[in-house]
Amino acid sequence: xxxxxxxxxxxxxxxxxxxxxxxxxxxxxxxxxxxxxxxxxxxxxxxxxxxxxxxxxxxxxxxxxxxxxxxxxxxxxxxxxxxxxxxxxxxxxxxxxxxxxxxxxxxxxxxxxxxxxxxxxxxxxxxxxxxxxxxxxxxxxxxxxxxxxxxxxxxxxxxxxxxxxxxxxxxxxxxxxxxxxxxxxxxxxxxxxxxxxxxxxxxxxxxxxxxxxxxxxxxxxxxxxxxxxxxxxxxxxxxxxxxxxxxxxxxxxxxxxxxxxxxxxxxxxxxxxxxxxxxxxxxxxxxxxxxxxxxxxxxxxxxxxxxxxxxxxxxxxxxxxxxxxxxxxxxxxxxxxxxxxxxxxxxxxxxxxxxxxxxxxxxxxxxxxxxxxxxxxxxxxxxxxxxxxxxxxxxxxxxxxxxxxxxxxxxxxxxxxxxxxxxxxxxxxxxxxxxxxxxxxxxxxxxxxxxxxxxxxxxxxxxxxxxxxxxxxxxxxxxxxxxxxxxxxxxxxxxxxxxxxxxxxxxxxxxxxxxxxxxxxxxxxxxxxxxxxxxxxxxxxxxxxxxxxxxxxxxxx
Amino acid sequence: xxxxxxxxxxxxxxxxxxxxxxxxxxxxxxxxxxxxxxxxxxxxxxxxxxxxxxxxxxxxxxxxxxxxxxxxxxxxxxxxxxxxxxxxxxxxxxxxxxxxxxxx
Amino acid sequence: xxxxxxxxxxxxxxxxxxxxxxxxxxxxxxxxxxxxxxxxxxxxxxxxxxxxxxxxxxxxxxxxxxxxxxxxxxxxxxxxxxxxxxxxxxxxxxxxxxxxxxxxxxxxxxxxxxxxxxxxxxxxxxxxxxxxxxxxxxxxxxxxxxxx
Numbered sequence: 001x002x003x004x005x006x007x008x009x010x011x012x013x014x015x016x017x018x019x020x021x022x023x024x025x026x027x028x029x030x031x032x033x034x035x036x037x038x039x040x041x042x043x044x045x046x047x048x049x050x051x052x053x054x055x056x057x058x059x060x061x062x063x064x065x066x067x068x069x070x071x072x073x074x075x076x077x078x079x080x081x082x083x084x085x086x087x088x089x090x091x092x093x094x095x096x097x098x099x100x101x102x103x104x105x106x107x108x109x110x111x112x113x114x115x116x117x118x119x120x121x122x123x124x125x126x127x128x129x130x131x132x133x134x135x136x137x138x139x140x141x142x143x144x145x146x147x148x149x150x151x152x153x154x155x156x157x158x159x160x161x162x163x164x165x166x167x168x169x170x171x172x173x174x175x176x177x178x179x180x181x182x183x184x185x186x187x188x189x190x191x192x193x194x195x196x197x198x199x200x201x202x203x204x205x206x207x208x209x210x211x212x213x214x215x216x217x218x219x220x221x222x223x224x225x226x227x228x229x230x231x232x233x234x235x236x237x238x239x240x241x242x243x244x245x246x247x248x249x250x251x252x253x254x255x256x257x258x259x260x261x262x263x264x265x266x267x268x269x270x271x272x273x274x275x276x277x278x279x280x281x282x283x284x285x286x287x288x289x290x291x292x293x294x295x296x297x298x299x300x301x302x303x304x305x306x307x308x309x310x311x312x313x314x315x316x317x318x319x320x321x322x323x324x325x326x327x328x329x330x331x332x333x334x335x336x337x338x339x340x341x342x343x344x345x346x347x348x349x350x351x352x353x354x355x356x357x358x359x360x361x362x363x364x365x366x367x368x369x370x371x372x373x374x375x376x377x378x379x380x381x382x383x384x385x386x387x388x389x390x391x392x393x394x395x396x397x398x399x400x401x402x403x404x405x406x407x408x409x410x411x412x413x414x415x416x417x418x419x420x421x422x423x424x425x426x427x428x429x430x431x432x433x434x435x436x437x438x439x440x441x442x443x444x445x446x447x448x449x450x451x452x453x454x455x456x457x458x459x460x461x462x463x464x465x466x467x468x469x470x471x472x473x474x475x476x477x478x479x480x481x482x483x484x485x486x487x488x489x490x491x492x493x494x495x496x497x498x499x500x501x502x503x504x505x506x507x508x509x510x511x512x513x514x515x516x517x518x519x520x521x522x523x524x525x526x527x528x529x530x531x532x533x534x535x536x537x538x539x540x541x542x543x544x545x546x547x548x549x550x551x552x553x554x555x556x557x
Numbered sequence: 558x559x560x561x562x563x564x565x566x567x568x569x570x571x572x573x574x575x576x577x578x579x580x581x582x583x584x585x586x587x588x589x590x591x592x593x594x595x596x597x598x599x600x601x602x603x604x605x606x607x608x609x610x611x612x613x614x615x616x617x618x619x620x621x622x623x624x625x626x627x628x629x630x631x632x633x634x635x636x637x638x639x640x641x642x643x644x645x646x647x648x649x650x651x652x653x654x655x656x657x658x659x660x661x
Numbered sequence: 662x663x664x665x666x667x668x669x670x671x672x673x674x675x676x677x678x679x680x681x682x683x684x685x686x687x688x689x690x691x692x693x694x695x696x697x698x699x700x701x702x703x704x705x706x707x708x709x710x711x712x713x714x715x716x717x718x719x720x721x722x723x724x725x726x727x728x729x730x731x732x733x734x735x736x737x738x739x740x741x742x743x744x745x746x747x748x749x750x751x752x753x754x755x756x757x758x759x760x761x762x763x764x765x766x767x768x769x770x771x772x773x774x775x776x777x778x779x780x781x782x783x784x785x786x787x788x789x790x791x792x793x794x795x796x797x798x799x800x801x802x803x804x805x806x807x808x809x
Contacts, residue, residue, distance in 0.1 A: 056572075
């Protein structure tokens with residue numbers, strides 16, 4: 001079995017995680033014995049990833065920067081079988097959620113996770129959350145530097161940070177190392193974008209105050225260029241300003257985006273820089289040795305360059321249309337010649353988006369061992385990724401994924417729908433998400449038609465908290481509750497691509513649950529009738545505006 | 558056909574502390590996983606008393622609250638809101654099975 | 662409210678003034694701040710202050726953690742730093758790391774928890790005012806875990 005090519009826990013990391021499990025076991029014991037009230041216990045369980053949902057507790061497991069080994073994935077399958085109902089839900093924040101956990105079992109489940117250097121630390125609560133990164137990191141052809149090195153550095157710094165565990169509200173950090181941002185850095189509390197300046201030095205653009213939810217905002221640039229080794233001191237200064245001055249009088253105005261919006265980005269920058277001027281020479285400067293030690297662990301696996309053109313692949317491409325489409329949509333360029341990045345679609349037609357059974361997880365782990373250096377990634381689009389696949393192995397990977405139901409050639413297409421768990425599971429939701437996604441998926445199941453429609457991102461949230469990222473969907477769908485009836489508000493034109501990040505605009509009155517498919521169909525028909533050559537759905541929308549879409553939708557529903 | 562949709566009928570519900578399972582308070586003041594055994598308050602005043610009783614019995618559960626229900630001719634009760642219907646009867650789609658390689 | 666400290670704290674009878682009152686009498690050696698009071702204003706006086714009380718209006722309101730770190734780290738305050746208000750045993754480890762050394766708490770079992778709090782986590786990732794060496798430094802020095 002191959003070794004892993006990402007950060008290895010050492011005794012320090014393992015000790016901390018296992019001591020944290022012991023602490024939580026004691027907290028659970030005290031709660032069950034009545035020594036802690038629910039009000040006192042809730043923040044403790046939340047910072048250990050344990051929510052109470054409609055039917056049960058839900059455990060949100062962190063997959064830091066979306067990187068996972070086959071061994072870890074097998075353990076997740078085992079835990080889902082032993083402590084849950086044998087399946088899990090991959091989320092838009094590179095987490096895995098188990099939906100049927102018992103409080104009394106939670107410490108054992110966390111101890112099992114710790115066996116493979118995993119945890120559920122800070123996947124909830126008003127603290128710095130699990131750090132996310134580009135899911136193609138370390139493999140992408142367009143990458144400047146691997147963002148996971150920095151995500152790991154931030155993971156360590158933010159774990160059990162004593163000053164920032166009771167922030168005004170949750171705090172999400174995302175990092176990208178490519179000009180093509182796949183980590184949505186403009187819609188996070190802090191987004192970090194690695195780029196190379198005129199002198200050839202690589203540093204961070206620090207973006208602050210983005211976010212979706214009730215008040216969606218695009219993040220603003222706090223610092224154009226931050227030298228890399230100053231990252232933690234700068235983050236600490238920013239978090240301190242937020243901890244001291246972020247609003248705590250109103251839950252809905254407590255995120256850093258509201259602070260930035262109210263004081264203005266210039267004042268925010270002045271405050272952060274003033275704090276930073278005092279902090280920068282402290283102990284948080286990163287030594288080159290530390291950076292190098294972590295960088296070495298993210299070394300590219302030994303991938304001997306090969307030919308990009310493989311006869312068997314080309315032959316199959318010609319004879320099997322679905323394989324040809326899969327190569328187009330699910331396979332991305334790798335930085336090493338002769339290799340590719342393969343996305344396993346967790347969006348089979350008609351299935352709950354992002355869900356995988358224990359058997360499917362094990363099957364994916366087997367494929368990773370055989371064809372991708374034992375390594376996997378989880379994307380914020382709720383798919384799984386094999387980062388290092390030789391092009392000559394693509395037919396075998398395609399066939400193996402087909403046996404698992406994960407070979408749908410739909411990545412980036414209309415059935416690659418992002419959806420939150422919605423009212424079927426979630427205590428916050430107002431309306432269901434998954435059944436809506438299933439109906440749309442079934443309606444557009446025909447593969448050639450999906451590819452004809454082209455890139456089209458549908459994102460569905462069951463409430464205004466926007467876990468389904470509906471604001472940045474080309475088509476966004478938001479479930480609302482009106483006098484006990486589920487209605488769905490449709491928005492158009494959202495985008496998370498860097499430089500084009502945009503929030504969608506509401507099309508018109510919300511539509512009934514049983515009219516959502518017709519509405520989407522009308523939107524697609526409008527696009528197909530008016531698109532110019534090579535134009536994506538969202539480009540056509542930008543060119544012609546909402547009116548033609550609106551007329552057709554409301555004439556239909 | 559529902560006999561009583563007035564919204565006056567209420568039961569007390571909560572999630573069980575130990576495992577999060579949905580439970581209802583029965584006539585004996587015990588928490589049960591069976592909605593058909595729930596104590597039904599038939600007017601606002603009785604509802605308040607039921608909630609007080611639920612809170613007094615709240616040790617093994619989390620934050621009890623009242624749920625408006627409808628009653629059929631045959632006496633079966635069902636929550637009025639979609640959220641509570643889902644809490645009472647589970648997911649509205651089939652979750653994937655542990656040993657499944659394909660959905661549905 | 663019961664008062665706890667790790668060793669030899671000032672007695673509960675040692676009376677701090679509110680920040681507004683203290684500003685009138687800045688020679689007084691004890692002050693109690695609200696978590697919105699400008700802690701920076703104490704900087705010229707930290708040498709003669711013997712007690713600073715920081716308030717947690719709710720346990721979930723974490724502003725005083727930042728105040729504590731500024732007092733200890735930036736201003737070099739050496740006197741007693743007391744947490745009051747919503748002070749619960751599961752926060753002790755965080756409070757100690759930010760430089761608190763005495764605590765008012767109504768929670769049962771708080772004293773026992775305080776005695777255990779420094780050994781709860783034998784690894785820390787951040788350098789803070791408690792002076793513990795973070796994992797990143799121990800790694801560079803190649804020190805085994807038990808050395809801390």
